[in-house]
Amino acid sequence: MFENLSDRLDSVFKKLKGHGTLNEKNIDDGLKQVRMALLEADVNYKVAKSVISDIKERALGQEVMQSLTPGQQVIKIVNDEFTRMMGSEHQGLNFDGSSLGSIMLIGLQGSGKTTTAGKLALYLRKEGRKPFLVPVDVYRPAAIDQLKKIGQQLDVPVFESTTEMKPLKICQDALLAAREQGCDTLLLDTAGRLHLDEELMAELKGIKQGINPSEILLVADAMTGQDAVNIAGSFDKALDLDGVVLTKMDGDARGGAALSIKAVTGKPLKFIGVGEKSTALEAFHPDRMASRILG
Ligand code: GDP
DSSP states (O other), X not given: OOOOHHHHHHHHHTTSOTTOBOOHHHHHHHHHHHHHHHHHTTOOHHHHHHHHHHHHHHHTTOBOOTTSOHHHHHHHHHHHHHHHHTTSSOOOOOOTTOSSEEEEEEOOTTSSHHHHHHHHHHHHHHTTOOEEEEEOOTXXXXXXXXXXXXXXXXTOOBOOOOTTSOHHHHHHHXXXXXXXXXXXXXXXXXXXXXXXXXXXXXXXXXXXXXXXXXXXXXXXXXXXXXXXXXXXXXXXXXXXXXXXXXXXXXXXXXXXXXXXXHHHHOOOEEEEEOSSSTTOEEEOOHHHHHHHHHX
Protein backbone atom coordinates (compact mmCIF):
# COMPACT_ATOMS: atom_id res chain seq x y z
CA MET A 1 0.00 0.00 0.00
CA PHE A 2 1.01 3.64 -0.19
CA GLU A 3 3.13 5.43 2.32
CA ASN A 4 0.90 7.36 4.62
CA LEU A 5 0.65 11.05 3.66
CA SER A 6 1.18 12.12 7.21
CA ASP A 7 4.55 10.27 7.35
CA ARG A 8 5.59 11.73 4.03
CA LEU A 9 4.80 15.25 5.16
CA ASP A 10 6.55 14.76 8.47
CA SER A 11 9.73 13.88 6.64
CA VAL A 12 9.39 16.93 4.38
CA PHE A 13 8.79 19.24 7.31
CA LYS A 14 11.12 17.73 9.84
CA LYS A 15 13.67 20.42 9.08
CA LEU A 16 11.17 23.02 10.06
CA LYS A 17 11.27 22.52 13.79
CA GLY A 18 9.28 24.50 16.25
CA HIS A 19 6.71 27.01 15.25
CA GLY A 20 7.92 28.65 12.06
CA THR A 21 5.74 30.01 9.33
CA LEU A 22 4.58 27.99 6.35
CA ASN A 23 6.54 29.63 3.55
CA GLU A 24 6.66 29.25 -0.21
CA LYS A 25 9.52 26.77 -0.19
CA ASN A 26 8.39 24.39 2.50
CA ILE A 27 4.80 24.47 1.31
CA ASP A 28 5.84 23.56 -2.23
CA ASP A 29 7.77 20.58 -0.89
CA GLY A 30 4.82 19.49 1.20
CA LEU A 31 2.30 20.00 -1.59
CA LYS A 32 4.37 17.85 -3.92
CA GLN A 33 3.70 15.00 -1.51
CA VAL A 34 0.03 15.90 -1.29
CA ARG A 35 -0.19 15.92 -5.08
CA MET A 36 1.37 12.47 -5.32
CA ALA A 37 -0.97 11.11 -2.67
CA LEU A 38 -3.97 12.58 -4.52
CA LEU A 39 -3.04 10.99 -7.82
CA GLU A 40 -2.44 7.65 -6.12
CA ALA A 41 -5.87 7.96 -4.50
CA ASP A 42 -7.37 8.36 -7.99
CA VAL A 43 -8.13 12.04 -7.80
CA ASN A 44 -8.46 13.42 -11.33
CA TYR A 45 -5.27 15.33 -12.22
CA LYS A 46 -7.12 18.55 -13.11
CA VAL A 47 -8.96 18.40 -9.82
CA ALA A 48 -5.69 17.69 -7.99
CA LYS A 49 -4.09 20.72 -9.63
CA SER A 50 -6.84 23.10 -8.63
CA VAL A 51 -7.00 21.69 -5.10
CA ILE A 52 -3.26 22.18 -4.70
CA SER A 53 -3.39 25.80 -5.79
CA ASP A 54 -6.35 26.54 -3.45
CA ILE A 55 -4.54 24.90 -0.59
CA LYS A 56 -1.35 26.78 -1.26
CA GLU A 57 -3.17 30.07 -1.11
CA ARG A 58 -4.74 29.19 2.20
CA ALA A 59 -1.56 27.78 3.71
CA LEU A 60 0.89 30.53 2.76
CA GLY A 61 1.87 32.69 5.65
CA GLN A 62 -0.10 30.69 8.21
CA GLU A 63 1.61 30.49 11.53
CA VAL A 64 2.25 26.90 12.45
CA MET A 65 -0.07 26.13 15.31
CA GLN A 66 1.52 25.24 18.61
CA SER A 67 -0.40 22.00 18.80
CA LEU A 68 0.43 20.74 15.32
CA THR A 69 3.55 19.93 13.35
CA PRO A 70 3.75 21.73 9.96
CA GLY A 71 2.93 18.40 8.29
CA GLN A 72 -0.15 17.95 10.43
CA GLN A 73 -1.14 21.50 9.68
CA VAL A 74 -0.94 20.99 5.93
CA ILE A 75 -3.00 17.82 6.34
CA LYS A 76 -5.59 19.77 8.28
CA ILE A 77 -5.80 22.40 5.54
CA VAL A 78 -6.09 19.69 2.87
CA ASN A 79 -8.67 17.82 4.91
CA ASP A 80 -10.79 20.95 5.44
CA GLU A 81 -10.56 21.79 1.77
CA PHE A 82 -11.65 18.29 0.68
CA THR A 83 -14.54 18.32 3.09
CA ARG A 84 -15.65 21.70 1.79
CA MET A 85 -15.33 20.53 -1.82
CA MET A 86 -17.39 17.43 -1.21
CA GLY A 87 -20.25 19.41 0.28
CA SER A 88 -19.51 19.50 4.01
CA GLU A 89 -22.63 17.64 5.16
CA HIS A 90 -24.49 14.48 4.26
CA GLN A 91 -27.24 15.18 1.72
CA GLY A 92 -30.25 12.91 1.93
CA LEU A 93 -32.90 12.03 -0.60
CA ASN A 94 -35.28 14.72 -1.69
CA PHE A 95 -38.93 13.87 -2.17
CA ASP A 96 -40.28 17.45 -2.29
CA GLY A 97 -42.93 16.37 0.18
CA SER A 98 -44.75 14.48 -2.59
CA SER A 99 -46.83 11.54 -1.49
CA LEU A 100 -45.59 9.31 -4.30
CA GLY A 101 -41.84 9.61 -4.83
CA SER A 102 -39.68 7.89 -7.40
CA ILE A 103 -35.97 7.29 -7.56
CA MET A 104 -34.49 6.53 -10.93
CA LEU A 105 -31.27 4.54 -10.62
CA ILE A 106 -29.00 4.82 -13.61
CA GLY A 107 -25.48 3.63 -14.40
CA LEU A 108 -23.42 1.21 -16.40
CA GLN A 109 -23.96 -2.54 -16.22
CA GLY A 110 -22.11 -4.03 -13.27
CA SER A 111 -21.91 -0.75 -11.36
CA GLY A 112 -24.22 -2.12 -8.68
CA LYS A 113 -27.60 -0.64 -9.63
CA THR A 114 -29.76 -3.65 -8.82
CA THR A 115 -27.94 -4.33 -5.56
CA THR A 116 -28.30 -0.64 -4.66
CA ALA A 117 -32.03 -0.75 -5.43
CA GLY A 118 -32.37 -3.44 -2.75
CA LYS A 119 -30.20 -1.50 -0.31
CA LEU A 120 -32.23 1.66 -0.82
CA ALA A 121 -35.49 -0.27 -0.37
CA LEU A 122 -34.26 -1.40 3.02
CA TYR A 123 -33.02 2.09 3.91
CA LEU A 124 -36.31 3.72 2.88
CA ARG A 125 -38.35 1.23 4.85
CA LYS A 126 -36.31 2.09 7.93
CA GLU A 127 -37.12 5.75 7.22
CA GLY A 128 -40.80 4.87 7.36
CA ARG A 129 -41.47 4.83 3.62
CA LYS A 130 -43.02 2.01 1.61
CA PRO A 131 -40.71 1.12 -1.27
CA PHE A 132 -41.73 -0.54 -4.54
CA LEU A 133 -39.04 -2.14 -6.70
CA VAL A 134 -39.39 -1.77 -10.46
CA PRO A 135 -37.23 -3.74 -12.91
CA VAL A 136 -36.83 -1.57 -16.03
CA ASP A 137 -33.99 -3.44 -17.73
CA VAL A 138 -36.07 -5.29 -20.30
CA TYR A 139 -33.01 -6.36 -22.27
CA ARG A 140 -31.70 -8.71 -19.61
CA PRO A 141 -34.18 -11.18 -18.15
CA ALA A 142 -31.56 -12.03 -15.53
CA ALA A 143 -31.72 -8.46 -14.23
CA ILE A 144 -35.48 -8.72 -13.76
CA ASP A 145 -35.09 -12.04 -11.91
CA GLN A 146 -32.31 -10.60 -9.75
CA LEU A 147 -34.52 -7.75 -8.56
CA LYS A 148 -37.46 -10.11 -7.96
CA LYS A 149 -35.22 -12.26 -5.80
CA ILE A 150 -34.03 -9.24 -3.82
CA GLY A 151 -37.67 -8.17 -3.34
CA GLN A 152 -38.56 -11.61 -2.01
CA GLN A 153 -35.62 -11.65 0.37
CA LEU A 154 -36.46 -8.22 1.75
CA ASP A 155 -40.21 -8.68 1.56
CA VAL A 156 -40.57 -5.61 -0.65
CA PRO A 157 -43.11 -5.71 -3.52
CA VAL A 158 -41.71 -5.86 -7.05
CA PHE A 159 -43.53 -4.71 -10.19
CA GLU A 160 -44.26 -7.56 -12.63
CA SER A 161 -42.16 -6.31 -15.54
CA THR A 162 -41.69 -8.50 -18.60
CA THR A 163 -39.17 -8.29 -21.41
CA GLU A 164 -41.97 -7.51 -23.89
CA MET A 165 -42.86 -4.23 -22.18
CA LYS A 166 -41.46 -0.82 -23.11
CA PRO A 167 -39.35 0.77 -20.35
CA LEU A 168 -41.38 3.99 -20.12
CA LYS A 169 -44.65 2.06 -20.03
CA ILE A 170 -43.26 -0.08 -17.20
CA CYS A 171 -42.52 3.05 -15.17
CA GLN A 172 -45.93 4.58 -15.86
CA ASP A 173 -47.80 1.39 -15.01
CA ALA A 174 -45.62 0.90 -11.95
CA LEU A 175 -46.69 4.31 -10.61
CA LEU A 176 -50.32 3.17 -10.68
CA ALA A 177 -49.48 -0.27 -9.27
CA ALA A 178 -47.48 1.26 -6.41
CA ARG A 179 -50.42 3.44 -5.42
CA GLU A 180 -52.78 0.45 -5.59
CA GLN A 181 -50.46 -1.57 -3.35
CA GLY A 182 -50.10 1.21 -0.82
CA CYS A 183 -46.44 1.95 -1.66
CA ASP A 184 -45.06 5.48 -1.73
CA THR A 185 -41.55 5.26 -3.22
CA LEU A 186 -40.63 3.66 -6.53
CA LEU A 187 -37.10 2.44 -7.10
CA LEU A 188 -36.63 2.24 -10.86
CA ASP A 189 -33.80 -0.12 -11.77
CA THR A 190 -33.07 1.08 -15.31
CA ALA A 191 -31.08 -0.72 -17.99
CA GLY A 192 -27.32 -0.46 -18.02
CA ARG A 193 -24.86 -1.10 -20.79
CA LEU A 194 -21.21 -1.99 -20.68
CA HIS A 195 -20.43 1.39 -22.27
CA LEU A 196 -22.31 4.62 -22.66
CA ASP A 197 -24.35 4.80 -25.82
CA GLU A 198 -26.85 7.15 -27.43
CA GLU A 199 -29.66 4.64 -27.41
CA LEU A 200 -29.45 4.14 -23.66
CA MET A 201 -29.30 7.88 -23.03
CA ALA A 202 -32.36 8.42 -25.24
CA GLU A 203 -34.27 5.76 -23.31
CA LEU A 204 -33.32 7.27 -19.95
CA LYS A 205 -34.22 10.77 -21.12
CA GLY A 206 -37.61 9.46 -22.26
CA ILE A 207 -38.27 7.97 -18.82
CA LYS A 208 -37.20 11.18 -17.13
CA GLN A 209 -39.55 13.26 -19.28
CA GLY A 210 -42.38 10.77 -19.00
CA ILE A 211 -42.50 10.37 -15.25
CA ASN A 212 -40.52 13.29 -13.80
CA PRO A 213 -38.77 11.30 -11.02
CA SER A 214 -38.10 12.89 -7.63
CA GLU A 215 -34.47 11.83 -7.82
CA ILE A 216 -32.11 10.63 -10.50
CA LEU A 217 -29.24 8.84 -8.82
CA LEU A 218 -26.18 7.67 -10.66
CA VAL A 219 -24.73 4.41 -9.37
CA ALA A 220 -20.98 4.40 -10.04
CA ASP A 221 -18.32 1.83 -9.23
CA ALA A 222 -15.52 3.37 -7.13
CA MET A 223 -13.10 0.68 -8.28
CA THR A 224 -13.16 2.10 -11.80
CA GLY A 225 -11.52 5.34 -10.61
CA GLN A 226 -11.18 7.87 -13.41
CA ASP A 227 -13.72 6.06 -15.58
CA ALA A 228 -16.33 6.60 -12.88
CA VAL A 229 -15.59 10.32 -13.04
CA ASN A 230 -15.94 10.49 -16.84
CA ILE A 231 -19.11 8.42 -16.73
CA ALA A 232 -20.59 10.70 -14.08
CA GLY A 233 -19.79 13.74 -16.23
CA SER A 234 -21.54 12.23 -19.28
CA PHE A 235 -24.63 11.05 -17.39
CA ASP A 236 -24.93 14.40 -15.65
CA LYS A 237 -24.74 16.31 -18.92
CA ALA A 238 -27.47 14.16 -20.45
CA LEU A 239 -29.79 13.77 -17.48
CA ASP A 240 -28.95 16.39 -14.86
CA LEU A 241 -28.35 14.08 -11.91
CA ASP A 242 -29.58 14.74 -8.38
CA GLY A 243 -26.86 12.72 -6.75
CA VAL A 244 -24.47 9.81 -6.87
CA VAL A 245 -24.13 6.49 -5.05
CA LEU A 246 -20.54 5.27 -5.09
CA THR A 247 -20.43 1.48 -4.77
CA LYS A 248 -17.71 -1.01 -3.84
CA MET A 249 -16.10 1.28 -1.31
CA ASP A 250 -15.40 -1.83 0.77
CA GLY A 251 -12.66 -2.60 -1.79
CA ASP A 252 -9.32 -0.84 -1.75
CA ALA A 253 -10.50 2.20 -3.73
CA ARG A 254 -9.17 5.20 -1.87
CA GLY A 255 -12.09 7.43 -2.72
CA GLY A 256 -10.43 9.94 -5.03
CA ALA A 257 -13.36 9.28 -7.37
CA ALA A 258 -15.69 10.80 -4.77
CA LEU A 259 -13.79 14.07 -4.74
CA SER A 260 -13.46 14.19 -8.51
CA ILE A 261 -17.10 13.32 -9.23
CA LYS A 262 -18.26 16.16 -7.01
CA ALA A 263 -15.74 18.55 -8.58
CA VAL A 264 -16.67 17.57 -12.15
CA THR A 265 -20.47 17.37 -11.84
CA GLY A 266 -21.12 19.61 -8.84
CA LYS A 267 -23.62 16.97 -7.71
CA PRO A 268 -23.58 15.53 -4.20
CA LEU A 269 -22.58 12.02 -3.34
CA LYS A 270 -25.41 10.73 -1.21
CA PHE A 271 -24.54 7.15 -0.29
CA ILE A 272 -21.71 4.68 -0.51
CA GLY A 273 -22.00 0.94 -1.04
CA VAL A 274 -19.75 -1.05 1.27
CA GLY A 275 -20.54 -4.66 0.44
CA GLU A 276 -22.81 -7.02 -1.44
CA LYS A 277 -25.44 -7.41 1.26
CA SER A 278 -28.59 -5.29 1.36
CA THR A 279 -27.51 -3.74 4.63
CA ALA A 280 -24.17 -2.58 3.19
CA LEU A 281 -25.17 1.01 2.41
CA GLU A 282 -23.90 4.04 4.30
CA ALA A 283 -24.76 7.71 4.16
CA PHE A 284 -21.95 9.63 2.50
CA HIS A 285 -20.06 11.88 4.90
CA PRO A 286 -17.58 14.29 3.24
CA ASP A 287 -15.33 14.56 6.31
CA ARG A 288 -14.91 10.79 6.59
CA MET A 289 -14.17 10.49 2.88
CA ALA A 290 -11.62 13.31 3.11
CA SER A 291 -9.67 11.36 5.72
CA ARG A 292 -9.85 8.23 3.62
CA ILE A 293 -8.49 9.97 0.53
CA LEU A 294 -5.56 11.27 2.53
CA GLY A 295 -4.81 7.74 3.77
P1 GDP B 1 -25.90 -3.72 -12.06
O1 GDP B 1 -25.56 -4.44 -13.33
O2 GDP B 1 -25.52 -2.27 -12.12
O3 GDP B 1 -27.32 -3.90 -11.65
O4 GDP B 1 -24.97 -4.34 -10.92
P2 GDP B 1 -25.31 -5.41 -9.78
O5 GDP B 1 -26.17 -4.81 -8.74
O6 GDP B 1 -25.76 -6.67 -10.40
O7 GDP B 1 -23.86 -5.57 -9.13
C1 GDP B 1 -22.76 -6.10 -9.85
C2 GDP B 1 -21.85 -6.84 -8.87
O8 GDP B 1 -21.31 -5.92 -7.93
C3 GDP B 1 -22.58 -7.88 -8.05
O9 GDP B 1 -21.73 -8.99 -7.90
C4 GDP B 1 -22.81 -7.20 -6.70
O10 GDP B 1 -22.87 -8.10 -5.63
C5 GDP B 1 -21.56 -6.34 -6.62
N1 GDP B 1 -21.74 -5.14 -5.76
C6 GDP B 1 -22.66 -4.16 -5.84
N2 GDP B 1 -22.47 -3.21 -4.92
C7 GDP B 1 -21.37 -3.59 -4.20
C8 GDP B 1 -20.62 -3.02 -3.10
O11 GDP B 1 -20.92 -1.93 -2.56
N3 GDP B 1 -19.54 -3.73 -2.67
C9 GDP B 1 -19.17 -4.92 -3.25
N4 GDP B 1 -18.09 -5.53 -2.76
N5 GDP B 1 -19.82 -5.45 -4.28
C10 GDP B 1 -20.91 -4.82 -4.75
